[in-house]
Structure formats: structure tokens, C-alpha cells
Amino acid sequence: xxxxxxxxxxxxxxxxxxxxxxxxxxxxxxxxxxxxxxxxxxxxxxxxxxxxxxxxxxxxxxxxxxxxxxxxxxxxxxxxxxxxxxxxxxxxxxxxxxxxxxxxxxxxxxxxxxxxxxxxxxxxxxxxxxxxxxxxxxxxxxxxxxxxxxxxxxxxxxxxxxxxxxxxxxxxxxxxxxxxxxxxxxxxxxxxxxx
Amino acid sequence: xxxxxxxxxxxxxxxxxxxxxxxxxxxxxxxxxxxxxxxxxxxxxxxxxxxxxxxxxxxxxxxxxxxxxxxxxxxxxxxxxxxxxxxxxxxxxxxxxxxxxxxxxxxxxxxxxxxxxxxxxxxxxxxxxxxxxxxxxxxxxxxxxxxxxxxxxxxxxxxxxxxxxxxxxxxxxxxxxxxxxxxxxxxxxxxxxxxxxxxxxxxxxxxxxxxxxxxxxxxxxxxxxxxxxxxxxxxxxxxxxxxxxxxxxxxxxxxxxxxxxxxxxxxxxxxxxxxxxxxxxxxxx
Ligand SMILES: [Zn+2]
Numbered sequence: 001x002x003x004x005x006x007x008x009x010x011x012x013x014x015x016x017x018x019x020x021x022x023x024x025x026x027x028x029x030x031x032x033x034x035x036x037x038x039x040x041x042x043x044x045x046x047x048x049x050x051x052x053x054x055x056x057x058x059x060x061x062x063x064x065x066x067x068x069x070x071x072x073x074x075x076x077x078x079x080x081x082x083x084x085x086x087x088x089x090x091x092x093x094x095x096x097x098x099x100x101x102x103x104x105x106x107x108x109x110x111x112x113x114x115x116x117x118x119x120x121x122x123x124x125x126x127x128x129x130x131x132x133x134x135x136x137x138x139x140x141x142x143x144x145x146x147x148x149x150x151x152x153x154x155x156x157x158x159x160x161x162x163x164x165x166x167x168x169x170x171x172x173x174x175x176x177x178x179x180x181x182x183x184x185x186x187x188x189x190x191x192x193x194x195x
Numbered sequence: 196x197x198x199x200x201x202x203x204x205x206x207x208x209x210x211x212x213x214x215x216x217x218x219x220x221x222x223x224x225x226x227x228x229x230x231x232x233x234x235x236x237x238x239x240x241x242x243x244x245x246x247x248x249x250x251x252x253x254x255x256x257x258x259x260x261x262x263x264x265x266x267x268x269x270x271x272x273x274x275x276x277x278x279x280x281x282x283x284x285x286x287x288x289x290x291x292x293x294x295x296x297x298x299x300x301x302x303x304x305x306x307x308x309x310x311x312x313x314x315x316x317x318x319x320x321x322x323x324x325x326x327x328x329x330x331x332x333x334x335x336x337x338x339x340x341x342x343x344x345x346x347x348x349x350x351x352x353x354x355x356x357x358x359x360x361x362x363x364x365x366x367x368x369x370x371x372x373x374x375x376x377x378x379x380x381x382x383x384x385x386x387x388x389x390x391x392x393x394x395x396x397x398x399x400x401x402x403x404x405x406x407x408x409x410x411x412x413x414x415x416x417x418x419x420x421x422x423x424x425x426x427x428x429x430x431x432x433x434x435x436x437x438x439x440x441x442x443x444x445x446x447x448x449x450x451x452x453x454x455x456x457x458x459x460x461x462x463x464x465x466x467x468x469x470x471x472x473x474x475x476x477x478x479x480x
Contacts, residue, residue: 027288027289027292027293027467029282029285029286029289032281032282032285033278033282036278036281036282040273040277040278041270041271041272041273042265042266042268044271044272044273044277045265045268045269045270045271046265046268048268048271049267049268049269049271050268057273058273058274058277061273061277062277062280062281065281066281066284066285069285069288070288080259082262083258083259083262083263084262086262086265087258087261087262089265090262090265094229117255117258117259117262121259122256122259125259133263133266134266137263137264137266137267138266138267141264141267152228152264153267155225155228155229155230156228156261156264156267157267157268159229160230161229161230161231161232162225162230162231162232163232165230177225180224180225180228180230181221181224181225184224184227184228184257184260184261185224187260187263187264188256188260191260191263
């Protein structure tokens with residue numbers, strides 16, 4: 001069944017980002033600048049939301065883009081670039097946020113130098129451009145009950161675990177678990193819907 | 196499994212079919228967002244390590260899905276300074292790695308190519324200081340020179356060709372600039388002139404220079420002292436009358452570290468290292 005859900009982009013079709021990443025291997029500064037122009041806003045927005053402090057956020061964004069530049073050979077060109085970049089940026093920002101805490105050690109166990117990310121984007125990724133997909137994400141999560149939305153934000157932007165979220169929101173653990181899962185499944189439905 | 200596959204293919208399922216035998220499937224989304232507490236996480240990781248394809252594929256999609264939550268962050272714009280800092284670092288590393296490739300890799304410049312440089316230098320050791328009054332705009336332009344390369348490029352585009360010409364003219368006329376004559380290897384070619392100002396940069400000018408070959412252009416190189424490899428610099432393109440005037444605002448090396456300037460013909464866009472013999476050479480210090 002996953003053949004249907006996950007299909008690599010049409011054979012031979014290379015995304016502009018993958019092309020730019022290839023050019024980074026040849027130390028192409030222009031390609032780096034273009035990648036930065038294309039994605040620095042969303043990366044910075046995400047990191048700033050996590051860290052809430054402009055100068056620290058810029059340091060993390062700088063680290064993320066330098067990692068792209070210095071370790072571009074480690075990036076698997078067949079993987080969807082933007083989700084991968086966003087995962088890398090989130091991991092870095094959460095590391096910064098939770099320096100030396102238990103949460104940090106826990107996360108490190110599952111974080112490699114480059115993050116794990118889908119080896120192919122779901123085919124419905126192409127149904128919406130980035131802007132419309134962003135609108136869809138905001139709309140759907142915004143439509144959830146406030147406590148459920150809060151639980152998802154605490155997990156994603158603060159890096160909290162189920163039990164930490166339950167304690168923070170004073171809600172039963174089982175409720176928190178089902179909120180996070182059902183919220184993400186609803187998001188998937190929303191992004192899959194073609195209209 | 197076949198019926199599930201067909202159903203998914205027809206779009207009736209949502210890709211998260213839960214196998215009743217697989218209680219791990221419902222941990223996948225939380226694992227992807229990172230919110231599983233330690234015991235559940237350890238159990239799921241053991242299960243994934245056992246090679247459950249369904250869970251592995253579901254995890255890939257869940258990771259993609261979780262990454263989309265980034266769009267919940269309010270839109271924010273990083274400062275121009277960040278871009279400037281990054282580009283400065285990246286440019287320096289690109290130049291460094293090009294130089295390392297020349298030293299380390301077998302693809303370096305053949306030594307015979309540059310052997311002629313020393314000989315040509317004997318003919319070209321000529322330099323002079325020209326006294327001239329400082330222009331009012333020098334202070335402004337010196338301040339500009341400190342701003343990162345990217346910011347500078349953007350400003351320069353806005354300032355336009357007139358300002359660039361003014362900058363070049365200032366370098367050309369400033370008493371601190373050093374004049375460097377570049378002598379051609381081919382006696383039928385004209386001499387070129389360069390002016391190097393320690394703060395404002397380097398200007399190279401030529402007249403009656405024939406057009407380079409198709410898809411070729413001229414490129415300037417800085418040849419360091421102490422046997423270093425040539426540092427790539429700007430590319431040059433004569434106009435229809437064979438005239439050009441071009442400026443490097445921040446040469447990669449200081450004048451005192453540079454033995455000579457050289458110009459070669461390179462493919463459009465320039466090269467990280469020379470691919471042809473120098474056509475002009477001028478001694479600096
Ligand atoms: Zn499983």
C-alpha cells in the first residue's frame with residue numbers, strides 16, 4: 001500500500017533544491033546564497049518561535065546553514081529537502097533550548113548529526129505549493145480545540161514529552177496522547193484533500 | 196495485504212491502516228514529534244529495529260507531517276547582517292578549499308605553467324605612486340568596504356554604475372594607490388594597468404584588448420609570495436572597443452603578501468584555478 005502513498009517524484013525529476021545542494025558539493029557560493037534566499041525565512045521563523053530570542057535564533061540559523069554548506073555531501077539528494085531542513089533546524093533549536101537538561105540527553109539519543117526524515121515525500125506534497133500548504137497547516141491546527149492545539153505546540157515547539165505536557169496542561173496522560181496523534185492524523189487528512 | 200494495498204491505491208484508505216496485531220502503529224506519530232516518554236520510546240525503537248516495514252513506512256510519512264508544523268511559527272525575517280556573515284564565511288571557505296584542492300589534489304596547476312611567471316616579472320617590475328587629492332567620498336566608501344560582501348553587492352547594485360566608476364576613479368587617483376603594469380606575453384597585445392589601494396581595493400584597466408574566444412573571459416589571479424598557489428579573483432570582459440575597467444574591492448590577500456598579478460583566459464564564469472597559461476603578468480612587490 002505504501003507504493004501508493006509514497007511515490008518518489010517522477011523518475012529523473014530533480015527538485016530545484018536538490019540541484020542547488022548538488023552545486024554546494026562543488027563549493028558554489030551562488031547556490032548557497034540561493035538556498036538561503038529560498039528558505040531562510042521559514043527556518044528563522046521556526047527557530048525564533050522555539051527560542052523566542054532574536055540573537056540566539058540567528059546564531060542557530062547560522063549554524064544550520066553552515067552545516068548545509070560544510071556537510072552537503074551527507075545530504076541524500078533523493079530526500080525531500082525542505083522537510084529535512086526544517087527537521088534539522090528544529091533539532092538544533094531544541095538542543096539550544098534544552099541545553100544539558102534531561103530532555104536534551106533523551107533527544108540526543110535519537111538525533112544523529114543529520115536528522116532522520118522521510119526518504120520520499122508523500123505524493124500529496126505536490127498537490128499544494130509551500131504557501132498553500134502552510135495556510136492549510138495553520139487553518140487545521142487553528143481549528144482544533146485550544147487545549148489540543150496547545151498540546152501539539154508544546155510537543156513541537158518546546159520539545160515536551162507526553163507526561164510533561166500532561167503535567168503542564170493538567171490533563172490526563174491518555175488524553176494528551178490521543179490529542180497529539182489525532183491532531184496529526186487530521187492534519188494529514190487536510191493536506192491530502194485535493195481541494 | 197493485497198486488499199489493503201488495492202484499497203490504498205484507490206485512495207479509500209488514508210495511509211494509516213492499523214494492523215490489529217501491531218499496537219506499535221499508534222505510537223508512530225508521537226515518536227516522530229518526539230513526545231513519547233522513555234519506556235514507550237524504547238519499546239517502539241526495539242520494534243522498529245526488528246524490521247517492521249509498516250511501522251517504518253508510517254514513520255517516514257509521520258516525520259514529513261511533523262516537519263509541516265513549522266508553518267505554525269509566526270512569519271519572521273532574519274537580519275541582513277546574518278546573510279552577510281554567512282556569505283562572508285562561506286566565501287572564505289570556498290576560496291580556502293579551492294586552494295587546498297590545488298595543493299592536495301593531483302589536479303593542481305602544472306608547475307611549468309607558472310614557471311614563466313618569474314621570467315615575465317623581470318620585465319614588469321615597474322611601479323609608481325601618484326599624488327592626488329582625497330575625494331570627499333573616500334570616508335563613505337571606506338565605511339562601505341567594511342560591510343559584508345553581500346550587503347555591499349546589494350548596495351552597489353542600487354548605487355549603480357556611476358558610483359562604481361567614482362570608486363574606481365578614486366582608487367585610480369588616490370596617492371596611497373600603487374600602480375602595477377601588466378605586460379603581455381604576446382607582444383601584439385596591449386599593456387594593462389592596475390591600481391591597488393590598501394583599503395579601497397584594486398582596479399584593472401585595459402584598452403584595445405581583443406575579445407576572448409567564444410564562451411571565454413579573462414580572469415585575474417593574485418600570486419602570493421613564498422610559492423603559494425594563485426588566488427582566483429575577478430573576471431574581466433572587454434567591451435566592443437576592447438576597453439574594460441574592473442574593480443576588486445577586497446582582494447583576498449594584502450599587497451605585501453602578493454608577488455604578482457596575472458590574467459588568464461578562462462571559461463565563462465571564471466575558474467577556481469587557472470586552466471591556461473597567463474597572458475599578462477605584473478609584479479606587485
Ligand atoms: Zn510495526
